Amino acid sequence: MSWLILIVSGILEAVWATALGKSEGFTKVVPTIVFGVALVASMGGLAFALRDIPTGTGYAIWVGIGAAITVAYAMITGTEPLSLVKVLLLVGLVGCIVGLKLVSDTAH
Incomplete structure (x- = not known):
């Protein structure tokens, strides 16, 4: 259950980070509210x-x-330019995340 909650919390991190950018310094009400709720x-x-x-694994x-x-x-919404290098780096990042999860399960 903790792993599922961690994954959902990671998704919510993306929600609040995106909402923070769209809030324009907390001057737009709806993105500011989304930011606050998702952050908490x-x-x-x-x-x-x-x-x-473990804290290090969970936080990473x-x-x-x-x-x-x-x-x-x-990149999907066009806010940031799409590039092959960025996609490959994201694939590598996701691979590292999966690797941390797999290593964490065998470390006990």
């Missing part, structure tokens, strides 16, 4: 997951999921 939910989920998952996976989704979303 993401941090709460991370805190819950870290009760069972949470950040990696959030970063990968945030960049992928920005």
Whole structure:
């Protein structure tokens, strides 16, 4: 259950990071509210997951999921330029996230 919560929390990190950018310095109400709700939910989920998952592994996976989704979303929506190098780097990042999960399961 902790791993599922960690993954959802990583997704919510991408939500709040994207909303933060769209809030234009907290001057737009809806993105600011989305940012606040997603931030609290993401941090709460991370805190819950870290009760069972080692902090370094959990945090790295949470950040990696959030970063990968945030960049992928920005490229899909055209906010950030799409390039083969960025896609390959994201694939590598996702591979590292999966690797951390797999190594974490065998480390006990």
